[in-house]
Amino acid sequence: MITGTHAIVFAQDADTARAFFADVLDLRAVDAGGGWLIFALPPAELACHPTAPEDSGRHELYLMCDEIDATVAELEAKGVELVAPISDAGFGRMTRLRVPGGGELGLYQPTHPSPLGD
Numbered sequence: 195m196i197t198g199t200h201a202i203v204f205a206q207d208a209d210t211a212r213a214f215f216a217d218v219l220d221l222r223a224v225d226a227g228g229g230w231l232i233f234a235l236p237p238a239e240l241a242c243h244p245t246a247p248e249d250s251g252r253h254e255l256y257l258m259c260d261e262i263d264a265t266v267a268e269l270e271a272k273g274v275e276l277v278a279p280i281s282d283a284g285f286g287r288m289t290r291l292r293v294p295g296g297g298e299l300g301l302y303q304p305t306h307p308s309p310l311g312d
Contacts, residue, residue: 199238201255207295214294218272219257237310256300262287265301 205211212231215221223231236258245252259265262280266289270276275292286304293299 199235199240201235203255203293203296203299205293205296210295211293214296218269218274239304239309254300256288256302258302258304260303262289262301262303265303269301 203211212223215233216223216231221233221235223233226232239258266276266280269291276289277292277298278288278290280287280289285306286302288300288302290298290300
């Protein structure tokens, strides 16, 4: 029934954000026409967390990694700005990174069981 996920990042400067995904994060892309890039993502998980009524409808996007310290070091060497220190949330370690022209994304090293397996 469901064959995949199509996530959208809205950016005031989409060209700069697209360059970040392609050149810094090394995500493969195809041109869907007119320079409209669609990026390949690694396998995904979806979690549903409880929230207060005022936050209902808010969604977040986190990129996952196996070793957050090494990933952060590699990203910082490429000039990526982290906007939060690495923290331990109990279910994983996380931080946030700035997407040039496009806000922030979470970066997450899960420590919980994953439906994706090992």
